[in-house]
Amino acid sequence: MSIDFESRKEEITKELLAAAETAGFFSLVDHGITVEEINNQFALSKAFFDLPQEVKARIPHSLETNNGWEYKSQIRPSTGVPDQKESFWLQRDSEWPSDEDVLGFSAATKSFISKCEVISKQVLACLSIALGFPEDHLNEAMDVNAPDNLTQMRMIHYMASENAVGTWRAGNHTDVGCLTLLFQRDGEDGLEVCPGRETHTDSSIGDKFSPIPAKTGPIVVNIGDMLMAWSDDRLKANFHRVRAKCEGKSPDRYTIAYFNTGRRNVVMQGPLKK
Structure with a gap:
């Protein structure tokens, strides 16, 4: 996306808006x-x-x-049982594994986070324009250099299971933040989405979930509750889940999520001030 972003900004904005107003999910390539x-x-x-x-x-x-x-500490209200995963949450100034534990972890991950920041700024600039705001409107609320910034990266490992019947890798939920970037790996499927949410206060879930195949390379992006509210419910933060296989072994699944969560002390409001 960033390769020819400036020359295609208008076209990209239209495509992102069309997906954000319906599915609330889209994939980025050439990013x-x-x-x-x-x-x-x-x-x-x-x-x-x-x-x-x-x-x-x-x-x-x-x-x-x-x-x-x-x-295994995250319990979804939709399931009442822990998600079958472990995760590691990180921010720029958080505690990092030492090189003795994982060689090169800190330097490489900080570089990766910086690239996620650039991509996020481009998407948010497009969505700001689409909503009728100045181009930097949403990015001011996401400023990762601000001391009250809450944006994080989350590395996730869904453990393999021989018989996953009755368990959930991640139950039905929406993301509470603004915008999520998700990286997946080839063949490690499980993510399913359910369009149809009308308002950011709506907790009802539709009955049709559709899978998003896991591929290495494309970034799956979804709208969070925060951005749905800031857009007066125009952009959709839809329910999604990570489903284990109904029969047989569910293999390990690794994902990396970059959560644009915004700044603690910034108050935002939609164009209609809804």
């Missing part, structure tokens, strides 16, 4: 992060999750900052 860089980041993620639990637990998940390692 400036190579498959090699994505594979390298997944290799670092796997190396971290392969560490003994006592080593990962040196950076425990903090309820105050939401950073750190967590294990």
Whole structure:
């Protein structure tokens, strides 16, 4: 996307808006992060999750900052049981694994985060224009250099299971933030989406979920509750889930999510001030 972004901004804006107003999900290609860089980041993620639990637990998940390692701790209201995954939340100034634990983790991951920041700014600039705001309107609320910034990267590992019947890798939910960038790996399917939500306060879920195949390279992007509210419900934050296979073994699934969550002390309102 970033390769010829400036010359195609108007065209890209129309395409993003059409997807954001309906499915609330879209995929980005030619975005400036190579498959090699994505594979390298997944290799670092796997190396971290392969560490003994006592080593990962040196950076425990903090309820105050939401950073750190967590294990089967997220319970969705839609299921009432823990998601079958572990994850590692990171921000620029959070605690990082040492090179002794995962060689090169900090330097490579910070570079990867910087590239996610660039892509996010481009998408948010397009959506700002589409909503009738100045181009930098949404990005001012996302400023990652501000001390009250809440944007995070989350590395996720859904553990393999021999019999996943009755379990959920991630139950039905919407993302609470503004905009999510999701990286997946070839063959590690499971993500399903359900369009049809009308308002950001609507908790009803439709009955038709559609799978989004996992591919290395394209970035799956979705609207969060925050942006749905800021757009007066025009852009849709739709429900999605990660489903295990109904029969047989569900293999490991690794994903990397970049959550544009906004700044704690910024108040935003939609064009209609709804």
